[in-house]
Amino acid sequence: MTGSVWSDEQIARAALARLLEPLDNVGLALVAAAGPVEALQIATGATTCGPQVHRAFLEVLDASGHRVRTDVLIQAIARWQTRVGALAPLRDLETVRRFGGTLLIPESDWWPKALADLQLEEPMCLWVRGDNPAPIPSQERVVAVVGSRDSTSYGLEVTGDLAAGLVARGYTVVSGGAYGIDARAHRGALKAAREDHPLPTLSVLACGIDRYYPAGNEDLLREVAREGLLVSEVPPGSSPTRYRFLQRNRIIAALSSVTVVVEARWRSGALSTAHHAAGLGRSVGAVPGSVHSVNSAGCHRLLREGSAICVTDAAEVAELTGPLLAELEEKREDKPALHDGLVVEDLLLLDALPVRSSSTVDKLATVAGLSVPGVLAGLGRLETDGLAQRTDDGGWRKRSR
Amino acid sequence: MTGSVWSDEQIARAALARLLEPLDNVGLALVAAAGPVEALQIATGATTCGPQVHRAFLEVLDASGHRVRTDVLIQAIARWQTRVGALAPLRDLETVRRFGGTLLIPESDWWPKALADLQLEEPMCLWVRGDNPAPIPSQERVVAVVGSRDSTSYGLEVTGDLAAGLVARGYTVVSGGAYGIDARAHRGALKAAREDHPLPTLSVLACGIDRYYPAGNEDLLREVAREGLLVSEVPPGSSPTRYRFLQRNRIIAALSSVTVVVEARWRSGALSTAHHAAGLGRSVGAVPGSVHSVNSAGCHRLLREGSAICVTDAAEVAELTGPLLAELEEKREDKPALHDGLVVEDLLLLDALPVRSSSTVDKLATVAGLSVPGVLAGLGRLETDGLAQRTDDGGWRKRSR
The missing domain is CATH 1.10.10.10 (Winged helix-like DNA-binding domain superfamily/Winged helix DNA-binding domain)
Known part of the structure; x- marks a missing residue:
């Protein structure tokens, strides 16, 4: 593989990303134990797993709380075999390069360190695409703004204001590129972006970064690719499945210091992002709304359960990004009343x-x-x-x- | 004072209630040290304070965190002197009886035990009025529903639903008889009241229970007097001052296991009731609303500060009244999704x-x-x-x- 502009690790992880579904713990543990290059050899059956690596592999799974049978790797290799014939990592890497993108891997400098908090669930790699590629900022400068696809005009308005206010404060707004709240978060961020903002917004997709899904958001996603980044853990050409949507949410949460849910029904995918964020020890914000709106019921659920903090504007969200980096927000007008301080x-x-x-x-x-x-x-x-x-x-x- | 239908303690506390403003800590400490009958004698200058009582008096103040000069009692007696001439406790007691009411005092059986949590700030007495007098239920059965006078149609609707839902579950709804949220809370409770409900609602007033304040609520307050109770710590004829309004809020909070704020601006008297409730270790609920509504800003402030729990309906409020007495609420519809439980x-x-x-x-x-x-x-x-x-x-x- 000499002569390639891609490192051996990039090529191996590109192949593994096609071989394994996101969050295939067995595959991820194998990479953790053997490194990506040898793991690919073992996973494809090109070489067998030595006893030392196998022991390390089982220890990784054990340490992350997975009780498995000792033949789990043999089973997995049989399972993976069906996809080995389709592996073409260099083709995938060329595809992403044609789109002006690249492949980030944990071994590379630009890898977002925040993803390490996912431990074994850290993505195999991130396919990224952007006309003016900028590094993904550290989590203190990143806020996720998410919510339901079916949204009210209230939710959309609040989302636009939040995203614009966050970008004006220098934050990067992360969302999932879906209809509704996600789309408005990206749009609000793009609209507020100034020349000097390195990265107003990025979309974490559940499909390949060469695809526009949902189709109705094609123009928007093209603009995100122009002014920001499209990011995905699945290789080019991959279609968005329900499973990938759910797994994708953990990446949105892990990249961000705060995940804000603007509108969500009582059961909603946006809540899964919030729960991922809470599980990672990140802050979660929920926007309140009418008690009569089913689209706010999920937000109120988060507030009631204590999983989220009530946020009503960008300044309040910024406060949650951390004491160190949150700017000194002008205090909300709180003039002393005429009679304050009287005995x-x-x-x-x-x-x-x-x-x-x-x-x-x-x-x-x-x-x-x-x-x-x-x-x-x-x-x-x-x-x-x-x-x-x-x-x-x-x-x-x-x-x- | 023999021959009177009123006990000596009732007559003394009736007089003290006119002599002292609510929360006159010096007067309250004197009553704690000497009992109401002797305290009245000392306060009016009819007798002097013996050294033993004086020591106990200073200890009460000290124990409740008040650093005072040793001549505080002498100063206070001079201060109280201006009102001694106006004392006519039997006339006040007759007035309240003419209105079908009575005077509750801490020494009497019907005194709400929950008020003892106010410690030194426990009211001197409660003037109560009701055509069908019923005892004030223990706090587990009492919920305060409060909010701003200026309210939105949203706030009024939610208030009416909450109050009706609480009364339907057997709770007594306490509020302050003001315009806006308070009035709607009383109305919603009265409307939902069934024959067998002992006490759907009670108003804690900042003026005497013989007055209708604000005037526009006269019909409502008359109906509360007919179907529920009017309650006040200040004697008949007293006018409602800002000071009395603020002090009144502590009684609303102390009578209730939960105080729900439906709508409140960023600065609002309703927040003072919430803070009293939190200070007493009672639950506080806040109803969320639009982030664009200034009338919900106070509720969102409570939620954000963690002083309140998000509540969206009567069932959620009932849950906060305590694990022992909260009925088994039907769980909110939470059907498993089609794909729950799949590996x-x-x-x-x-x-x-x-x-x-x-x-x-x-x-x-x-x-x-x-x-x-x-x-x-x-x-x-x-x-x-x-x-x-x-x-x-x-x-x-x-x-x-």
Whole structure:
């Protein structure tokens, strides 16, 4: 394989990505034990698995909590055999290069370190595509904005605002390229992107990065490829299956420091992304909505179960990305009310002061339940604060403002 | 004071309620140290405070975290002096009796035990009024439903549904009798009340129970007095001051096992009730709403800060009233999805099965990435589950449903 622009590891992982479905734990454990090049040889039957590698392989599975029979590898090799004939890693790599893309692997510099938190479930590789390829930022700068395909105008509006607000703050918005909330998240991010933003948005797809799925989002996905990145763990040409959709969600969650669910029904794929995020110790935000909207029921479920934090705008999402990197957000307008800081006696006195007529000190003492000296002292303080004023007849009233 | 239908403690507390504003800690500590009858004597200057009582009095203040000067009582007595001339406890008691009411005091059987959690801030007494007086139920059966005076149609609708749902489950709905959310909570409770419900709703007022405040709610408050209870810690004739409103909120919170805030602005009195409830270790529920609604901003603030649990209907509120008494609510519809419980291999296989055409076992093995025996076993399981079917040409496809 010398002479190729691709490293041996890239070629091996490209082949393994076609041989194995995402999250094939047996295959992933084999790679962890033997490295990608030897693992491919073993998986395709080109070589047999030595006892040392086999022991390491079983240990990896055991350490990640998988109780397996000792013949699990033999079974798996038989299972994989049906796909060996279709392997053509160099062709796949050329395909992705033709699209202006490349193959990221854990051994490469640009590999998003955040994915290591997936441990054994770390993807075999990531096929990425973008006209102006930029590295995927570290998780502190990445926020996932996800939600249902069927969405309300409310959900779409909030999504657009969130995505735009996050991009304006320098974050990269990750989503899944689906209809509804996902699509609006990408669109909002693209719309808000400025020249100097390295990567406003990226789509993690459940199909190959050479495909536009769903078809109605073709234009959008083309624009994401132009201005951002399309990313997938499955090789070019792969079709999006339900299984791949579910597995794809773990990558969205792992790339991001915060996963925000804008709208989701009581049962929704977007909740799976949220649960992945929570499982990884990432923050989860949920946008509240009407209790009458079935499209918010999943968000309210997350809030009620305590799996998510209530977020209502981009500033609140940014706060969740971490204390170190979250900018100093302007505090929400929280002006002290007129009467903040008054002692109880002065509050009583203020309540007792008439607005139009005037009152005497003695009468104020009775109404407010204060002593005469207490009233005099309080009136002095309230006058200083501009809350009380003397009247022409020598009495007191509230200061008109 | 013999011959009166009122006990000495009732008469003394009635007088003290007029002498002291709510939450006058010095007065409350004096009552805790000396009992109401002697405390009244001391407070009015009819007798002096002996050294033993004075020591106990200072200890009560100290124990409740109040750092005071030793002359605090002398100062207070001077302060109270302005109201001594106006004391007429028997007249006040007669007034409340004319309205079909009575005076509850901590010494009486019907005193709501839950108020003891307020410790030194426990009310001096409660003036109550109701045409069909029923005891205030223990806190497990009482839920506060509160919110802003300015409310949206959304907030009003949710409030009405919540109150009705709670009363239908046998709870008593407590609120503050104000415009907006409070009023709708009372109305929803009254509307849902059945003959056999002892107490659908009660209003804790910031003014005397002989007054209708706000005036626009007079009809409503009359109906609450007919079908439920009006309750106040301030004596008949008292006007509602801002100070009394704020203090009143602690009673609403203390009577209830759960305080639900339906709508509240970022700064709102309803939040003070929620904070009182949280401070007492009671549950707080917040109803979510549109992130664009300023009337929901306070609820979202509570959710975000973790002070409240997200509630969207009466069943979810009922769950918060405690594990012992919350009925077994019908679980929200949560049918297993078609594909729940399938192993990963079967999910892959299901994804690989065509819907209209048919596929061979070998092709399925390649597409799904499974071995041929694995496909055969999986097809058997899927056929049993009604998810796969044989085609006339000997192949397989998804079962049409």
